[in-house]
Amino acid sequence: MSHDLLTARGISVDIGGRCVTRALDLSVTAGQRLAILGRNGAGKSTLLATLAGLREPSAGRIELAGTPYAALSPREAALRRAWLGQTQADPFGSTVLETALTGRHPHLGRWDWESTHDADLARSALAAVGLASMETRQIHTLSGGERQRLAIATLLAQAAPLYLLDEPLAHLDLNHQMAVLELFAGAARDCGAGVIMVLHDPALAHRFCDQALLIDGDGACELGAVDTVLTAEKLSALYGYRLHQFAHDGQRCFVPG
């Protein structure tokens, strides 16, 4: 019997006395991509961390491939989903390759050292984000965008079937934004990966995802296919600013009015 990669049933998420979602149901199957949009402080990251099992929902249950988080060890969960956080603070030095190799942690036994196979996986992950020549660089010498791409490479090395991405485009310039989105779209299309990402650009969400979840910050959410959810009317209400919608080659653009 096959399961969805992730199923959330009736989850309520609260942070700091504020309700992010109330009794939300959502599921992600193989190959599906879901975008989460909302204003600053609406609780997008909190919801994503909850879906990643990094904090408890105040109600409801979340299952990874049919098994609730409570029944999974942290390591088993890490084999089923990968999570990209917003900040990477590194008080201690480390090289780019060492950092990418940390993604292999859940695949290794307690006494194992990283094998050449692991190193090869980490190297191809670095190559996939355009960092192939930087293996031996110290991470504190990287720019913000390079650091972000390294975090994505670490995620790819983890090789989990479900990606939870909190602002994957942060610090990236335009060409790398597109490259990263193409990368995850390719993973969904070719490898059946599921992707949930917090995005700020509704046009990119429309182009690269099949579902969108709008969070208004007061517990109300709207989930649906991108074509029905990502409209000028709904987005204007979401961001509290008038947006105009244009079509170009079957893609939608949104311009502030």
Add this chain to the structure above:
Amino acid sequence: MPNHRRAFLILAILVLLALASFWAALAAGSIPVAATDILAALLGQDAPGADIVRQLRLPRALAGFACGGLLALAGALMQVLLRNPLADPYILGISGGAGVGALFAIMVGLPILGIDGLAFAGALGAMFLVFGLAHGDGSWTQTRLLLTGVIVAAGCGALISLMLAIAPEDRLRGMLFWLSGDLGQVASAWPPMVALAIALLLAMPFARELNLLARGLMQAQALGVAVDRLRYAIFLLASLATAASVTTAGSIGFIGLVVPHLVRLAAGNDQRLLLPASAIAGGALLMLADTLARTLIAPQQLPVGVLTALIGVPVFLFLLSRQGK
């Protein structure tokens, strides 16, 4: 890339350095002992100076190695736990608590066992106080832990100053030696040696998880580390290691802060190598410092804590300035 062959090579070099330091600790002193006589003494045979080696220098060298190893290991663990390169084993007030206990014992004239016992009780008291207060609201954040530790340490510092002010003249010297760390009063080398072995054995299985913990709590958890359990365990382990060392030799400074950094600069920040390498390097450095402390201006003995700082500071500054280029 992390490589266990390179790790073994570095550990082997450090073991050789530790053996050299051990040899110096047995040979040097007011009565120099020849190499063949040291060997004979270690093998239990009769030789000139064998009693000095076996009864005085050997326990002191072993205790020095164990305490240095415990401090460096605890320092490396605390730096990961607090994700702060400036953390040292004493940052959470453990040496302060031990100091209050030990100085009180010295002030009222208790024998060595009483001093050790009260020092250990003080260390445990400070540990549980910090742990309990920092955990008060269940959040147990790094900042809260650090602040609680610093405040408890400051409180202990005030009590120590108070005792130094009211203590009788003839006890002051002993109290000051205890405060800067002194291996001259070691009762037995076994307790710290056993503590070091246990601490290393308990820490090593979690070394790769500690690598992830150093990069951030959420990241570590997302990559499969049981973060909360690991942090409790490491806090307890590092605290008990510190308590074992402080009880044996007083609050020897500098080793716990600087040795992990020296090893990091030379060998990288992989805890699988860093933890055992710090333990060996810390032990070797403290044995060397103690040998110097009792021979430099013999028959006068210096507190070993002064020597650890005098050796460590320039070495550390040199490595740091080289690293920047």
